[in-house]
Amino acid sequence: MDRRELIGAARRVIDIEATAVAALESRIDTAFAAAAQHMLECRGRVVVTGMGKSGHIAGKIAATLASTGTPAFFVHPGEASHGDLGMITAQDTVLALSYSGETAEILTILPLLKRLAVPLIAMTGNARSTLGRRSDVHLDVSVAIEACPLELAPTASTTAALAMGDALAIALLEARHFTAEDFARSHPGGTLGRRLLLTVADLMHTGDALPLVDDDALVGEALLEMTAKGLGMTGVTDAAGRLTGLFTDGDLRRTLDRDIDIKRAPIADCMTRDPKTVTADTLAAEAVRLLQTHRIGGGALMVVDDDERPIGALNMQDLLRAGVI
Structure with missing residues (x-):
């Protein structure tokens, strides 16, 4: 590939992913509000889980929630069925990411989550999937196509999930009247912490x-x-x-x-x-x-x-x- 072809390929990726994110706007509806309400009413922590690429996105969403006023942490679904499920309590709310909605590691722990009676929010690309049907709230992050021309590597779908997670985090931030000073308290070692906490x-x-x-x-x-x-x-x-x-x-x-x-x-x-x-x-x-x-x-x-x-x-x-x- 010459330089023009490389630039063209990159621009196609940006265009596809921008379209995927733009499509989310019409899906910010009552389901989104219900998911946010569950998180606001959570007396414990928001537990975010996902496998593979979705797991990486889930980890980032958990970190964003935690730094913007919503206590949260990531649990690996594979480790959850080998003891880490004990990290989840009846006071928590679970946000599970799986584009297919059929990730085996997440489906394995679904019965245990139901036994705990924790609110389950699913973020998938298929509302009729097992995870989508068994969740209390489903957030649709489906995309028309992946940016990967082989339709194999999660690209547009992970970008859409990340954007939906950011939308949740910022909506909660505003609902909690979270301030810059509050943010700085969880970032005391960073530049923002120095700017906002030093007297x-x-x-x-x-x-x-x-x-x-x-x-x-x-x-x-x-x-x-x-x-x-x-x-x-x-x-x-x-x-x-x-x-x-x-x-x-x-x-x-x-x-x-x-x-x-x-x-x-x-x-x-x-x-x-x-x-x-x-x-x-x-x-x-x-x-x-x-x-x-x-x-x-x-x-x-x-x-x-x-x-x-x-x-x-x-x-x-x-x-x-x-x-x-």
Whole structure:
């Protein structure tokens, strides 16, 4: 095959699978709602099972459900009949995937599932199959043709099943009012977890690392403090220790543009008054939004307590290092 033939074959696959997924829209009906309701009312876990390629899709669906607010796990149907069926309790709901609806390993455990009286949701390509007829709810994921020209390798059918599983997961997510913060709690090690769970308190510089000068200081003194602390800024406080201003690299450039003698100029004449601040419990992601929304030069933020006294400082580099941006 030359390059054009390879590209043509790939495009046919995409077209066939896109058609298979599009056909699912008309099947999102009362059966789909019933399946979702069973999952919402489940007091245990949603147990997803499938054999072969359907098993791989079932594992992905279980993982998506679990990370979007619906406790779920995958059980291999072959292992289920050799002891793993004990993982399923009467409080659970079972979602079984089999395109033919006649997968022997799943049919073997059907009587035991019925004995447990768990709700059984079947996802097949044949509603009249054994699994389709014996389920409480049947979801039709049939496809006109497979993308495989030999009609042997599950391709369009597995894509359709995966899309139906995603539809269930997201419908349940919305029904549970699942938030981004909820999602982050199950992904604490990922980028999203860092973005949504880190607070300013986790990142800010405190104590001796906090750059501060009094409001009667000169610009030259502020520059020395900025250089010593290395954050590209310094807070300015009054006699009571309250924050009255912020002096950054940007303020320094503006001061130089005004031909002011920085050795003699008071900091109070050159600082930014009433700067944007955050509290220690502010989410780091919110601090980023604040910096971007107000286009704060140098990405500098002071952290204050309830009395407007500085307790910390952070800048854009701190947020970048933490993976929040």
